[in-house]
Amino acid sequence: MADPFSITVSALALAVSSVTAWLTLFRRGTVEMTQPTVIFFGPDTPRSQNETPLPKIFLRTLLFSTAKRGRVIESMHIxxxxxxxxxxxxxxxxxxxxxxxxxxxxxxxxGIAANHHFLAPRDENSFHFTEGRYKLEVFAHLLGDKAQTRLFSQTLEISRDIGASLKEPGTGLYFDWGPDSSRYLPHVEQRPPSSDPQKFLELLGLK
Structure with missing residues (x-):
């Protein structure tokens, strides 16, 4: 007659092995992102002064997978x-x-922490950041998924004074996350963020 204790231990070991295999080999999981520390609305750096800069949204965040085997992002957009x-x-x-x-x-x-730059299509130079309440949503298309995954959603406000400032050439709006106030704090600058403007333009086929 089999020992009940041995059977119990064997059953528990099999259960643990099954759960481990599911977590590491079979569970697909998804991709999530952390609260961006900064969000930027404004123009990209154009190739020349004669060109109209493309509208750009910039943010910094950490992307991470909920599955141990990781996931592949095919594309992202805002x-x-x-x-x-x-x-x-x-x-x-x-x-x-x-x-x-x-x-x-x-x-x-x-996870992967990085700066992310999102530009409007080249034929959408007519878009401008103006006064109003905006809803920003970050989407990713994961390899093997039919539907897109919404990673982040945030409502942001551009006041009348800030909207007027954004009409000046080369002016952008930064939203910095305030941990004490638990909200994004806006401020205007005239320096669009770009780690390497020349290579950035080459990647976009604009140079």
Whole structure:
């Protein structure tokens, strides 16, 4: 007759092995992102003074996978809406010291922290950041998934005074996350963020 204790131990060991195998080999998981420390609305750095700069959204965040085996991001974009106006920023470039065009990014469970630049399409130079309440949503298309995954959603406000300032050439708006106030604090600058403007333009096919 089998020992009940041995059977119990064997059953527990099998259960633990099954759970471990599911977590490491079979569970697909998803990709999530942390609260961005900074979000930027403004123009990109144009190739020459005669060209109209493309509208750009910049943010810094950590992307991480909920599965141990990681996931692959095929593409990312930002959907920005204000009242009845909707604009997709579908040109995605990321990196810190070196910028690369976003495509086929592997995200492991330990995560990837980087700057992300999103530009509107080249034929959307008519879009401008003006006064109003904006809803910003970050989407990623994961390899093997049919539907896109919404990674982040945030409502941001551009006041009348800030909206007037953004009409000045080369002026952008930064939203810095305030940990004490638990909200984004806006301030205006005339320096669009770009780690390497020349390589960034080459990646976009603008140089």
């Amino acid at each position: 959907a920005l809406s204000r009242n009845e106006t909707h604009q997709n920023f579908n040109i995605w470039v990321y990196g810190d010291d070196k910028l690369v065009r976003g495509s086929g990014l592997f995200v492991g469970e330990t």
